[in-house]
Amino acid sequence: GLNVQEVCIRSLLAAFCFHTYQQ
Structure with missing residues (x-):
């Protein structure tokens, strides 16, 4: 199941990761 x-x-x-990639 999902934890x-x-x-x-x-x-x-x-x-x-997304925030770092934006910069």
Whole structure:
């Protein structure tokens, strides 16, 4: 199944990568 913690971590990691890529 899906873990809330895993989803949170993936979401944060994706947002971080996206933000870094924007710069």
